[in-house]
Amino acid sequence: MPSFESFHVVGDRVLIRPERGEARTEAGLILPASVRAKDAVEGGRIVKVGPGHLTANPEYSDAEPWAPARDAVRYLPLQAFAGDYALFLRNDAIEIEYDGETFLILPHGSLLALVRPTHPEDADDFA
Template identity: 45%
Template sequence: MRVGKRKIIIIGDRVLIRPDDSAEKSPAGLYLPPTVREKEDVWGGVVVEVGPGLPLSDPNSVEEEPWKTASDTVRYIPPQAETGDYALFLKKASVEINVEENKYLIVPQAAILVIIRDEIAT
């Protein structure tokens, strides 16, 4: 994903999420102080980038020293999250980054509790 002149590459089974800003307001439209928001254990946001997943070893390769042979083909177990999904995740497992004045959270797949996906009828 490109942000300005920078490219963000997500590694492994991690997901890049843009946090939901609507949670910073109360239902009446009042802005909540950051201390109230930070006390919440579960946050939500939109998935903007997904890593390739967990690398999978080749089951046909039964060698005593597998590091001696190089394999060009790497297989992954893909994450369930997709770009555009809305995810609810555990805040304490996330890492906050700021890129070009945009706030993002890097969240491991295991910390995502639920994914809300808009299904498009085809």
């Protein structure tokens, strides 16, 4: 498994390890990955998330030089966390290869649903 210590996702994006391979239909047919790639919705495990949505900091003011320094912007955190299973819109994803493995980067707004483990020990360790 690749090390993600120096890999940083920016803004409101998430890094996902997509599900790949064959899938079985309700009728028992096996669909190869090439057929599944045409599906609009795909699933995968979230590996890393960006810092969030960039917004102005309402506490920032340069009119009071004696006040403690504050950043002019701040990030609103994302709803997704590393270890969550996500259903997402495949067309919005950008495929990358990192350390010999294929991943997808997509905006948080392209996530449709999250499945979060109820116990921390059930989540995969991506850190």
